[in-house]
Amino acid sequence: MHAGATSGAIVSVLVSPLDVIKTRIQVKRLPKNVRDKPLYITMYDLYKVEGGKAFYKGLGTTMMGYIPNWAIFFCSYQWAKPKYSQIRFLQKNDVLINCLSSITAGAVCNIVTAPLWTIRTRMMTQINHQDYKNSFDCMKKIYTNEGIYSLYRGVVPSMWGLIHVGIQFPLYEYLKTKSAQMNKKDHTDHLSTGQLMFASSMSKVLASIVAYPHEIVRSRLQDAGHAKKIQDKQHQTQEFKEYKNVRDAVSTIFRDEGLRGFFRGLLPNLLKTVPAAVLTLLSYEKVKELLTVSAESETKERKTNVHRD
Secondary structure, three states, X not given: OHHHHHHHHHHHHHOHHHHHHHHHHHHXXXXXXXXXXXXXHHXXXXXXXXXXXXXXXXXXXXXXXXXXXXXXXXXXXXXXXXXXXXXXXXXXXXXHHHHHHHHHHHXXXXXXXXXXXXXXXXXXXXXXXXXXXXXXXXXXXXXXXXXXXXXXXXXXXXHHOHHHHHHHHHHHHHHHHHHHHHOOOOOOOOOOHHHHHHHHHHHHHHHHHHHHHHHXXXXXXXXXXXXXXXXXXXXXXXXOOOOOOHHHHHHHHHHHHOHHHHHOOHHHHHHHHHHHXXXXXXXXXXXXXXXXXXXXXHHHHHHHHHHHO
């Protein structure tokens, strides 16, 4: 759990600018025939209008979300694996065990941290601080004006997005196992940094591409039409209304923006998530390794003291 929390904190700060840009692109609504602006132009426009601080909007909420998110995920993941391993028909299927464990951990995280991601989206998509002063002010206003339901608007597409962790972590474990076999080891402990980076990056790229559409739907629902102020005026759609539910969001996006609408912001997302996944999983593995070595050293020292006595 300590390893998960530490890795989450490190990643939150490093990828914040790309996180803001990705979210801004996701919530904008563009006609089918209009492409997104190049990434560097989007970044320049944000800097020009709102300054450098804009790239760290919602960082406080992100920190509050990522730290417990990864801590809860890794804790739930490690708890679930032995539980599923005890089921008879799963005992010889490591891939399925890892898949079910990651989905279980992801579901727990989605339910516990859902309000924080809604607040984060709102903070990232406002101009300066015209609507919300800070995260707590945002939470208070959403709850007061829209009800507690609005804080959980992204839960359903987030559950749909469990396919992400369902792909990422089993593939990550599989690649680690293959790396260990190349090293002629029976376990995946103490793999090299390069091997861990390869496993984490490849698993994240594939999972991100396959599951990306759910992020568009989730961000649009969490934003609840709030991003109308940052919409490009020359590409303003006829209607900028709040989506009623997941089905309405999916059908409206497909009708007005086409298949491309479900992949807006994919490039900054990959630039953000792949290094983030590498940093998160690498730091998690290394911190876990340090804690394990420390625990083993303490155990040996205690045994030595007992023998001396």
